[in-house]
Amino acid sequence: MSFIRPTLLRPVVAPRFVAAPRTAIAAFHATPKHNIMPAGPQVIDGTINDPAPVPEQNSKHGAYHWSFERLLSVGLIPLTIAPFAAGSVHPVLDATLGATLVLHSHIGFQACIADYFPMRNWPTLHKGSKILLNIGTAIVLYGLYEFETNDVGITEAVKRVWTA
Amino acid sequence: MLARTAALRLATSASARTTVPRAVFAATQTRSTATTTKTTDAEAYSILVAQRKQRPISPHLTIYQPQLTWYMSSLNRITGVALAASVYLYGIGYVIAPYAGLHLESASLAAGMAALPIAAKIAIKSAIASPFVYHAFNGVRHLTWDTARELSIKGVYRTGYAVIALTTVGAGYLIFGV
Numbered sequence: 001m002s003f004i005r006p007t008l009l010r011p012v013v014a015p016r017f018v019a020a021p022r023t024a025i026a027a028f029h030a031t032p033k034h035n036i037m038p039a040g041p042q043v044i045d046g047t048i049n050d051p052a053p054v055p056e057q058n059s060k061h062g063a064y065h066w067s068f069e070r071l072l073s074v075g076l077i078p079l080t081i082a083p084f085a086a087g088s089v090h091p092v093l094d095a096t097l098g099a100t101l102v103l104h105s106h107i108g109f110q111a112c113i114a115d116y117f118p119m120r121n122w123p124t125l126h127k128g129s130k131i132l133l134n135i136g137t138a139i140v141l142y143g144l145y146e147f148e149t150n151d152v153g154i155t156e157a158v159k160r161v162w163t164a
Numbered sequence: 165m166l167a168r169t170a171a172l173r174l175a176t177s178a179s180a181r182t183t184v185p186r187a188v189f190a191a192t193q194t195r196s197t198a199t200t201t202k203t204t205d206a207e208a209y210s211i212l213v214a215q216r217k218q219r220p221i222s223p224h225l226t227i228y229q230p231q232l233t234w235y236m237s238s239l240n241r242i243t244g245v246a247l248a249a250s251v252y253l254y255g256i257g258y259v260i261a262p263y264a265g266l267h268l269e270s271a272s273l274a275a276g277m278a279a280l281p282i283a284a285k286i287a288i289k290s291a292i293a294s295p296f297v298y299h300a301f302n303g304v305r306h307l308t309w310d311t312a313r314e315l316s317i318k319g320v321y322r323t324g325y326a327v328i329a330l331t332t333v334g335a336g337y338l339i340f341g342v
Contacts, residue, residue, distance in 0.1 A: 042217040047209065070310060073303055080300060102255070105248030112245060140255030147258055150269075157270035162289070162342060164277035 040121035072104045083155040094153040098144045106137045232324045240302045243295035250292075286339060293338035298331040 079097040083089050089097075113133065117125045151157060203211070228234065254268065261268045277285065305323045308314050314323050 039221045042219075042221075044213040044216050047212065048216070070307065073307055076300075077304065101251060105244075105251055108244050108248055112241070136252055136256065139259055140252050143255035143257075143259040147255075152270050157273070160270055160274040161277050162338075164274040 040118070043120050045120070069107055072100055072107070075100055076104060083159075088159075089153075089155050091148060091153055094155050095144070095148045098148065098154050099141065102137060102140050102144060106133065109133050233320055236302065236324050236327070240299060240306070243299040243302075246295050247299060289339045290335070294331070294335045297334040297338065298327070301327045301330045301334070 076097075079093070079100060082093065083097075110130070110133065113126060113129050117129055119126045147154070147157075152160070257266060258268050260266070277288070280288070305314075305327050308323065314320065
């Protein structure tokens with residue numbers, strides 16, 4: 001047992017060869033445990049001196065698109081409250097609720113594709129999932145039409161299942 | 165001496181890899197190991213691209229402190245995708261049901277739901293009501309921001325806590341009160 005603090009008992013002669021420190025960048029994002037969203041393939045377009053490309057101006061993808069998104073979202077508020085308040089709604093209002101939900105979902109999925117499969121890194125996946133989404137939305141809209149014409153409507157169906 | 169040799173070796177390997185033309189002052193120093201390679205513009209560009217693909221990538225979600233702001237933001241998208249995916253799955257399922265021999269009509273679903281034990285009913289209702297109520301109220305929170313209101317740290321937290329409270333109450337009502 002020594003009265004000298006352990007920190008003072010370090011070797012007097014430093015080792016001659018100190019291992020080079022490993023690169024620290026790998027610690028987080030290369031660990032499988034932490035690798036929630038691995039970076040996609042690295043893509044280089046042009047040289048380092050190129051200016052950032054200015055996208056072509058198109059109000060359909062800009063202001064109008066933003067306004068249309070808000071219009072759908074704001075419209076969903078009364079459409080969602082109406083069935084709760086009234087107990088049941090007219091089939092046309094019910095179909096409007098369904099169609100608005102599907103379009104809102106469609107735009108949401110588009111945002112996800114743009115965020116997680118960006119065109120720059122995943123051109124094939126980006127285009128493929130957009131095509132799949134369009135097909136899916138068309139089928140769902142057709143299914144909604146079938147449901148509204150052959151079944152009891154969304155509001156009434158949810159009510160019956162919920163209180164079953 | 166050892167360090168200098170190592171540095172020289174590093175510089176040599178680096179220059180061999182990058183082929184950056186370096187100014188060599190022959191009168192003041194000689195460095196026989198350094199070599200330069202003539203490359204065409206296309207070759208230089210491909211080397212540059214290869215190098216830039218090795219650049220470090222920003223760390224992701226795991227390094228950030230958990231905060232209400234980005235947790236609620238993530239939850240908004242997760243609940244939205246979950247709800248939308250459910251709508252799409254049901255919609256597509258309803259279309260193919262007659263061909264696949266499935267029964268997805270509201271009457272069958274209601275009968276199936278009625279046959280479940282109470283615990284399963286609560287579980288299913290929770291799984292649907294919680295994300296729905298959260299996404300609905302957080303959607304209103306987003307629309308509030310879109311009118312340039314509550315756009316401050318205080319406002320973001322105040323509305324955030326309001327959404328959590330409203331979600332708890334609303335989902336609780338839908339699960340147990342209806």
